[in-house]
Amino acid sequence: MISEFEKEMERLKRQVLGTQAEPKRDSSSTEESFEKGDKQIDWAVEASLKPVVSTSREIGQEAESPSGPVGIDIGTSTIVAGQSKDKDIRLVRQSNVFFTVPRSRFTKRILTENRVPHFELEGLFYIIGYAAEDFANMFSCDTRRPIAEGLLSPKEPYGINVMNEIIGTLIQKPKKLGETICFSIPGEPFDRATGSVVYHESMIKRTLTAIGYLPVSINEGQAVVMSELADNAFTGVGISMGGGMCNVCFAYLSVPIVTYSIQKAGDYVDSMAGRSVAESATKIKAIKEEGLDLLEEPKDRISMALQIFYDDVISSLVESMRKVFSLTDTIPKISRPVPIVLSGGTAMPNGCKEKLERELKKVRLPIEISTIRVSEDPLHATVKGALIRAMSEEE
Secondary structure, three states: OOOHHHHHHHHHHHHHHHHOOOOOOOOOOOHHHHOOOHHHHHHHHHHHHOOEEEEEOOOOOOOEOOOOOEEEEEOOOEEEEEEEEOOEEEEEEEEOOEEEEEOOHHHHHHHHHOOOOEEEEOOEEEEEOHHHHHHHHHOOOOOEOOEEOOEEOOOOOOHHHHHHHHHHOOEOOOOOOOEEEEEEEOOOEOOOOOOOHHHHHHHHHHHHHHHOEEEEEEEHHHHHHHHHOHHHOOOEEEEEEOOOOEEEEEEEOOEEEEEEEEOOOHHHHHHHHHHHHOOOHHHHHHHHHOOOEOOOOOOOHHHHHHHHHHHHHHHHHHHHHHHHHHHOOOOOOOOOOEEEEEEOHHHOOEOHHHHHHHHHOOOOOOOOEEEEEEOOOOOOHHHHHHHHHHHHHOO
């Protein structure tokens, strides 16, 4: 016998398939900065060694009211918040996506009783986070994103409303008004721009201020430096290869000397590979995340397409480094080579580091590179760096 819930879901499915708007292809990222004292650098070194306790925000879980500084990585596909608690870095994450269904009293009751995170706007229920992915899969549709190519999407007029609600599933008002929160922002796009970093940063600041925090922004690449290069005096190149962008920062003693981004990253690989082989970006993304090895010979059309567009992203990234670094006249003279650290989900496939090394050997940079490595925790390097920055503001 069909339950009332099943009947309602079937009715919703028929409505959604006819009304879902523009679904996105996604199933589912000076020396004063640390010159305040050795204590901060010591803490950062210690923090880089702390264990990380990471959890996804489950349906029905209540967000905490933080006590102490907070770091938050606002990525294209995922938002991650972090605090220092009980000698650990405690992380909680939520998918940065949403899905809409038509409003009805019964649907509201079902969503409320099952503690599905949602809000109502102009006759629609906006289901957010991982719950949105569940609904999208149930209706055989794709989720939508408030952020596209690293910046607030101009195609989603209520994107900031969605993001406000998603952040609210991770953190509530701080226990002490005016607690510091450091959030990640992208660098200015080098190649093209589909949005404004200034607008993006300002809107997020407004959101966090309204909750009761004192917001401080940090460049995403710089956050990688703060998280990963404590043992190199926070000097080197941090690259965050996320879903919407690759963010690059060359920092000297924690001070960002060069920061920028390119709007080619994981989403670009998924969409372009999908177009090339007539498959959805969602399917391509799933195959990529199952264990893509960029050093293996392609075994089929999809793996061939993935390798081709990964090569395109990496060559574009290296060419941008050559151009931007060469045009920068403020790069200090450094007596020794500096490391490069890669982070982000797009850096995770085996062979990404090796391909970057090969491309870098083809160009001349005004700085000498010592080593290239992938972060031990690529998905959380940015939020850890943001937390380090937030804690330094408290000193």
